[in-house]
Amino acid sequence: MDKIKTILNTAKEQTSLGLGLISLLTAGSEQIFSKVVFQCPCDQLNFLYGVVFLLVPALALITLGFILSKKTWKLVTGLCRREEKVCGSCSRVKSLANVIFQISTFVFLAPSTWIAVALLNGVYIQCAMTGTNMTMFNDHLCKRTEMEADCLKELHTFPCGIDGKVPKDERDEVLLKLRAESQIAGWLLIATMILFYLAFSCVARCCSPVSYLELKFWKLYAQKEDTAFNLYSVEHAEKLAKCSVTSFFTNTEPDSVQTPSNEDWQEISSVYVPCDTKGRQYYSALHGFMRPKSGRVYVPPITEGDMSPCPQSRDDEEEKL
Incomplete structure (x- = not known):
């Protein structure tokens, strides 16, 4: 248990390691879902079923990311009752934008990873796109098959391998085409994510008010300050709690404990x-x-x-x- 806590604490302190761990866990979860939970119905519900498995977990991960982000609650808590305006000055607007970007970087990593891995796997797309009612796309899938009319009628049964009038080789060719297109979309999404993160990181570094070494010190200070604040808060809360309980049971005036x-x-x-x-x-x-x-x-x-x-x-x- 102590080793697991050490790994989690290290991942928390090292941003890159933490983001990598999130991506790895998300990719592993997607593989489990696609092999154990996902079962294409092979009927008129193909499209809805495939899209739900592709997008709903991503939306759930976005929501979970906002819930687990301490910066979200630090920003939102008491916001409606504050007398100061959040957007009262240019510097405050920049700081607010920086906080939102940091939250978004953490929040959208897991859902983007889920969608990218799902596209590379291709199972959800095979199920979803064989159940579409788009004539043009269906014609695109069955265009080069010998039995095009039968292919269009039996297209929704291809993911399950149900025997019909269309030969198995042609069914496999259609599914292979869908998987190839899905994997292309997955790699394009991964490339877009990397370029997007690189571009914003470069802009943020170029606009940084401090040098590289001071920025490194800044991050280290923030980590140590958070650790020290949590430790001292526990000690101070324990001291105040003991003082209150002692005063209650002994029916005496409580000792003075200075609190902000x-x-x-x-x-x-x-x-x-x-x-x-x-x-x-x-x-x-x-x-x-x-x-x-x-x-x-x-x-x-x-x-x-x-x-x-x-x-x-x-x-x-x-x-x-």
């Missing part, structure tokens, strides 16, 4: 803007929360003239002045 205010929680949960109005760079909403405020300890942005990462208070700055 609702406004503070709202500030670190809002749409992250990399720079404030004065152009200072922050690595997260929590990092930006520590900017100079009265009575609050903060970490000032590091500049070339100041390489000290130690926290300073407002009083320390006044003494220096």
Whole structure:
């Protein structure tokens, strides 16, 4: 069990490994569905049955992706009651677009993988396209067969291998044609996904406000901040819970446990803007929360003239002045 947790944590920290794991699990699930669950009815329901198995799981994976994405709930929770406007400034709009793109990258990977693998497999397309009522497409499938009229009548039975007037060789030829066209569409989809991701990654890197090494540090900081926040939240929640329970059972005044205010929680949960109005760079909403405020300890942005990462208070700055 510990080894599985280690693998999942590593995949979570390494974006590429995590996306690869999602794609692998999706491809494996599609293979299981196509071999164990999928059974083409070989009647007038062929088209509907094949399309449902091709698209409905993809829609389910999209929904599941939005549900499992923490960024989705961080963006949506309390949005209707916030006084600040999400699209109040150009920088906020850019940050919002960046968050939506990150969510979409995670959400649409699994359904795209499902459709691509299903197209490469060709089973769903063979079932669906032999049940269409499009005369032009049916003529395209049966065009070179010796018994074209019988082929058009028995086309919906081909995926099940039911014997009829059309010879087996001609039935296999039609199914092979459908599988070839399906695989072509699958490879085109995979190529489109790769080029789309490459193009947007290049644009995002070109518009990055920081260098490559700082961006690498930025990602590392975000991972460590999330880990530290979760650990400290557990400790703080446990401390507050013990204090409340002890006060209840002993009928005494509870000890004072400092907890952030609702406004503070709202500030670190809002749409992250990399720079404030004065152009200072922050690595997260929590990092930006520590900017100079009265009575609050903060970490000032590091500049070339100041390489000290130690926290300073407002009083320390006044003494220096």
